[in-house]
Amino acid sequence: MKTFCAILLAVSGASAFAPAQTGTSSSTRLAATEELAGLRSGAGPETAGQVFDPAGLAEWAPVDHLxxxxxxxxxxxxxxxxGWLWPKYVGTFESDDVTTLDPIKAIMEADPQWWAQWIIFCGAIEGIKYRAEAEGKSFTGDGPAAIDWTGQWGKMSAAEQEDMAVKELKNARLAMIGMGGFIANYFIPGSVPGMPEGW
Known part of the structure; x- marks a missing residue:
């Protein structure tokens, strides 16, 4: 597994030095740039004021879908x-199934009945989300909220909603990068500078 991860990281890292493809038309790039310009970008000091699209995916897929x-x-x-940090610092709930603090091993120890309940729960949330979207609501922060757990979204001003949406977007990106770091360091110890081994 470690060898596979190392090869995958090497290949993806090498692609950063590959020459730019000349087959991509400038009209595709222009259309992607225009679509991105009309979207909440979350650009700030952490992205050097640029739109966050490091892989250039906006050229290949609809920006709203992305x-x-x-x-x-x-x-x-x-x-x-x-979920990754809680057991390490707080502990676990009483369970006869999961007996480890290791997050990857815990996935395999969880009872299949729990996984079935989790999949049904996630499916229900997705159903609610997409039904609300069909009714003109949004789960991206543009307009009435598809799911508003606290009931506060509709009480916010437009400026407060925009500020909250940008915060969520930036925290979402940080969490994805963080989870990538946790998983990389788990399977390839020492691959993330400053992160303790087995963390």
């Missing part, structure tokens, strides 16, 4: 970050 995927995966990564 934003929905970014937020959905980012929200999952924020929860996963808590």
């Amino acid at each position: 934003r929905k995927a970014e937020l959905s995966n980012g929200r999952s990564a924020m929860l996963a970050t808590v």
